[in-house]
Amino acid sequence: MTPVGTDLADRVLGGWLGRIAGNMLGKPVEQGDHWTRDRIDRYLRQAEALPLTDYLPEPLSERDGLELRPEWRQCVRGHIHGSCRDDDVDYAILGLDLLETYGFGFSTEQVGDLWLLRLPYLQTFTAERAAYRNLANGLKPPLTATYDNPYQEWIGALIRADVYGWTCPGVPRHAASLARRDAVLSHTGNGVYGAMWAAALIAAAFTAPTARSALDTALTVIPASSRLARTVRRVLSLHETGLSWEDTLATLSEETAGLGWIHTIPNAAVLTAGLLYGDDDFTRTITLTVRGGLDTDSNGATAGSVAGVLCGAEAIPPQWKAPLEDTVRSAVFGFDGARISELAERTVRLAEAAG
Structure with a gap:
């Protein structure tokens, strides 16, 4: 087991490093309708990379390379020099800028204002792109989330939630309320609950002794009758019976069939x-x-954030940290090439200012 960290600064840095490393790990196979569990493991077996203890190995053949995301060349072991640009990291940076600019009393409208100012339209996807288009056309929240937006319960709001957990260490309910204010710009229903749950999960990880304890706490901030809460509880119960990881995911895959690979519900099951x-x-x-x-890169990023907060940066094994070279690429204006350590220090200042 990775030892549990204690120092706030080390844990926040662990969250940033974990998010970026988990994102990089999952990026090459981020295409859930093609890269199934079986296909990912077959790729790893062919490369003699099971059990997996490092970033993905480079493809053994040109054909394998063509099936991976085109960014794979910057995301596989031996070829990583700083992080790739990705929306899973862009939104953490944008959230940091939001809190520095407007404080913890920010409004949903101000979230939208910052998107238009800092975030390129073509670096948004699904619900975020729909909301961005609605903002540009003069709509205000909550209409930005509901007008011509079929992605309202997809995973986008969940991946934006980390900074609210990092800046509310040990205060999951406050983290969830901040995440909700952000999420309603683009999402409804389980899409919003996913963001609240993720923010609470990360905030709880600062004081929880285990991931299971943090998961139990995070469930308290969303409606118990919501499909998200029921799905998370289902994973917890299957784990308690001693069912294997493979069989648990097979069961949940059947029970969430038809929702699509970017929907919040099946991804929350994989993450849990x-x-x-x-x-x-x-x-x-x-x-x-x-x-x-x-959604491998998004799930890897959130899992890395939780695990990184639980153990702290110092305890994250070096094969995950060293290739990042303390550097992050970002589409957020003004942040490309930023130091990961500096982003973490700014996050800690916000957390300390909030008390």
């Missing part, structure tokens, strides 16, 4: 399973989560 079966070990947590398939 990764945290539980990861046994509070950083490497095992992020690798199991990515091997679970679906």
